[in-house]
Amino acid sequence: MLSWAALPFALSGCISLSPKPPAQLLTLTSSARIPVGGTQNSASAATIVIQNPLAAASLSGVRVPVQMGETAIAYVPKAQWVEPPSRLFQRMLAETVAARTGRVVLSNRQFNADPGAALQGELKSFGIDAGTKEAVVAYDGALTRKDPSVIEKRRFEARVPVAAIDALGSSAALNQAANQVAGEVADWVGK
Template sequence: MTKALIAALPALALAACSFGGKPPKQLLALTPPVVQPNTGVPIDPARSITVITPSAAAALAGQRVPVYEGPNAFAYVKDARWIEAPARQFQLLLAEALRAKGGRLVLDARQTTVDPGQRLGGSLIAFGVDATTGQAVVTFDAILTRGVEASASRRFEARVPVGAIDARNSAAAIDKAANQVASEVAAWVG
């Protein structure tokens, strides 16, 4: 074999692979509240909070947008894909909502060199469209801990009318519901 053919083999092998079909026209994302630039808070472990990625059901583990068609059945919105899994997006949304409220140092779980302070985690129960009511629904079971003991827990839920169940309308309604839940969680955490 010639050197040119040997060099081309990896590219030919890669060209023969399929990476999951045709990509969507666009990816969907949540829009967090705006945190003003050049703002900060003092690093005070008593006032810091770490936001942990919530656990989520298998239906929410991927990037597709679920449509709940009843208590035991769901489908997905056609041609709709999140930019990343809902639980990770919701974690970032919660962190930004807490930052926007101000007065607290908000940490990511990967920032282990700073005292984590309180920890906010929980379970993302619903993050999609309820076809039976025509509403986007976001349900989050929050758990606030300090040290090894839970200090408080609470369920938050928001429902927003969707209109047509398509990528654009579903994403906008879910975004609005998720921001409402994040705002309520930030007020609850204080």
């Protein structure tokens, strides 16, 4: 017979307050990379800070959303990002902009020391469209170049077919779509 003191330990193997994590976590990788050992210098290159994009609640977590018609959202089973997509996409944007434009991408703290351009935005879509079987990445960018009173806005969207709506198929297609959008944003910033 178990004592009252030992009961919580005996039950701890039976009760789980959180779901079992997936076998692997998903991430994004930029197809444009800064060379290892390369030096960037704000004295000889323009600077920019890239803010973490705003995102709807369906994109603020770590699950991969699937748009099921106009008004319903499900999630890809057993698929989980390593961190919210907006943070992953911000890092991809920073790497892509730096690699493709030569601009020095600064953090928020560094930006105060060397005000240059600023890119803010909203991640409108970052998931799977079940109806078209496509990965969809949509980003609304707001760019301030030199004059802080002048803001340029532009919408970017990429769609990539998904063979199967599962963790690996969805993440590969989303990575490809995110790289396409990041490349288009870099070209816009580099003008």
